[in-house]
Amino acid sequence: MSNLMKAEWFRLRHSGNSLTISIAGCIIVALMQFVSNAGLSITAEMLFTHSSVGVVSSVLLVTAMITGTFNSRVANYEIMKGTPPLLSILSKTFIAFLMVTAFYYMPSIILIMIFDSGKLTIPMILLFLVCIAKVVVLAVSICIIFKDAAGSVIFMFLFMFQTTPLLLLQNLLDKDMSSVAAWFTTTQLSIIGCQTIYNFDMLALPLDVSHIEFKVILSFILLTAVMFLLANKSLKEKWEIRLTPQQI
Numbered sequence: 001m002s003n004l005m006k007a008e009w010f011r012l013r014h015s016g017n018s019l020t021i022s023i024a025g026c027i028i029v030a031l032m033q034f035v036s037n038a039g040l041s042i043t044a045e046m047l048f049t050h051s052s053v054g055v056v057s058s059v060l061l062v063t064a065m066i067t068g069t070f071n072s073r074v075a076n077y078e079i080m081k082g083t084p085p086l087l088s089i090l091s092k093t094f095i096a097f098l099m100v101t102a103f104y105y106m107p108s109i110i111l112i113m114i115f116d117s118g119k120l121t122i123p124m125i126l127l128f129l130v131c132i133a134k135v136v137v138l139a140v141s142i143c144i145i146f147k148d149a150a151g152s153v154i155f156m157f158l159f160m161f162q163t164t165p166l167l168l169l170q171n172l173l174d175k176d177m178s179s180v181a182a183w184f185t186t187t188q189l190s191i192i193g194c195q196t197i198y199n200f201d202m203l204a205l206p207l208d209v210s211h212i213e214f215k216v217i218l219s220f221i222l223l224t225a226v227m228f229l230l231a232n233k234s235l236k237e238k239w240e241i242r243l244t245p246q247q248i
Helices: 002-013 018-032 044-049 051-069 074-080 085-115 122-146 151-160 164-173 185-192 212-236
Strands: none
Touching: 002 018, 002 051, 002 085, 018 051, 018 085, 044 051, 044 085, 044 185, 051 085, 051 122, 051 151, 051 185, 085 122, 085 212, 122 151, 122 185, 122 212, 151 185, 185 212
C-alpha cells in the first residue's frame, strides 16, 4: 500500500495548483475557526465550538481533490492494472487523513498549545483526532461509492444534518434520543470540548457525556467497517452512480 500512497502523493504534487489550494485552504480554515465578532481569539473553547465547521471544511477540500481521480478516469487505470479495491480505498483514505492532520489538525493544536495550553488534555487531543479520522473515512467512502469527487457535497450535508433525524423522531415519537445523539461526530466534538455547538436545550436534545471515549472509538470502528465494506463492494461490482458527467 505504501507504493500506492507514494503514487497518490506524486500525482497530487503534479496536479497543478490543486494541492497548493487544498493545503492553503486547510490552514486558512484552521485560522478562521478562531475568529469571532470580537476578533481573533485562540482558545480551546473557540476550537471546539467551531470544530465541526473546521473539520468538515478541511476534509471536503482534501477529499474532493484526492477522489477527483474518478472524474479524470485515473482511478479506472488503477483498477484495470489489478490493484485490489481495498488497497485503493485505504491508500486514498490514509493520504486524506494525513493531509487533514498535517494542515488542519496540527496547526489548530499547536496554536492552542501556545496560547491556551491549560485547557487541553491528552484524551481530548486524541479523541479529536479519532473524530477527524471518522469524518475522513465517511467522506472518502462516499466519493468512492459515487465514483465522483462531487460526492463530497453529499458527505457535507450528511455530516451537517446527521442529528436531524433524531430530533424528528424525538418530536414525533416523544422519546428521549439524547443517548443516541452521543454516537454522532458533531455531538462527540461538542462533548470532547465540553462545549455545545448548538443550543441543545432549545432543541430538546441534551448531550449524554457518559463513556464518551468508548462511544467515539466504537463508532469509529463501526463506521469504518460499514463504509469500507460499501466502498469495496462498489469497486468490485463496478457500481455506476456518478453525480456529474465523466470526462472523455
